[in-house]
Amino acid sequence: MKKTIEEHAARFDDHATAYDESQDSDEYRACASLVVEHASPEPDDTVLDLGTGTGAIALALAPDAERVVGRDISAGMMDEAQAKAEEVGIDNLALAEGSFREPAVDDPVDIVVSNFAMHHLSDDEKREAIETIAGLAPHKFVLGDVMLFGEADPDAPFYSPEVDDPATVGTLADALTDAGFSLTAVERVHDQVGVLVAERAAVGDGVDATAADGASGAFGLDGADAEE
Numbered sequence: 001m002k003k004t005i006e007e008h009a010a011r012f013d014d015h016a017t018a019y020d021e022s023q024d025s026d027e028y029r030a031c032a033s034l035v036v037e038h039a040s041p042e043p044d045d046t047v048l049d050l051g052t053g054t055g056a057i058a059l060a061l062a063p064d065a066e067r068v069v070g071r072d073i074s075a076g077m078m079d080e081a082q083a084k085a086e087e088v089g090i091d092n093l094a095l096a097e098g099s100f101r102e103p104a105v106d107d108p109v110d111i112v113v114s115n116f117a118m119h120h121l122s123d124d125e126k127r128e129a130i131e132t133i134a135g136l137a138p139h140k141f142v143l144g145d146v147m148l149f150g151e152a153d154p155d156a157p158f159y160s161p162e163v164d165d166p167a168t169v170g171t172l173a174d175a176l177t178d179a180g181f182s183l184t185a186v187e188r189v190h191d192q193v194g195v196l197v198a199e200r201a202a203v204g205d206g207v208d209a210t211a212a213d214g215a216s217g218a219f220g221l222d223g224a225d226a227e228e
């Protein structure tokens, strides 16, 4: 993490009221749509949105889920999400402070989603976060984020090296499979933006051995710096 959690929280608090207008790229919109599409909750599902921010994903999923739990380190961002929920009459969204590695979630969750947030963590912290998410035992984790499909572009429009720390797709794929997920979809939105869908078979279900065993190879991600 290139800044502390407190520094990231303060930065997003300051930016909260202007955040929605600033997210105007086609790639951000495509990524968010894919996360929502892949999450696809059932009416009795509880969805956890980590790094929920102003609620772009949480608010889109709430009408289809039983409950959406939003966690973020920035109270200012969540105030915006809460105001938007009230404006449209969404009453099944529960927001509270929590982080990737300490999400402050006690009840079972069926699906975990996260969009454009995990890239603030270092790769080791992402691995810890993915292990924490796996420990919540969701059947699906949909991760949309800044992620590198190839060499990082020094003129990168999708991240600021001083605050952001995107992983390669291979590194994320390996962390997900090491945590017990099977990678079931890889959506490349841009060289530096993508969506990964990771699933866990329920006990007794057949496991997709190809996806579970070496995800980076199965999806042709070897060129994306998969860890050895």
Ligand SMILES: C[S@@+](CC[C@H](N)C(=O)[O-])C[C@H]1O[C@@H](n2cnc3c(N)ncnc32)[C@H](O)[C@@H]1O
Residues within 6 Å of the ligand: 005, 008, 009, 012, 023, 032, 050, 051, 052, 053, 054, 055, 056, 057, 071, 072, 073, 074, 077, 098, 099, 100, 101, 114, 115, 116, 117, 118, 120, 121
């Ligand atoms: C770029 S915004 C994305 C918000 C939203 N998910 C979206 O798609 O618009 C990143 C969010 O991640 C949050 N964040 C940063 N580091 C975090 C951490 N360690 N744990 C939880 N949230 C974090 C920030 O406070 C911010 O609200």
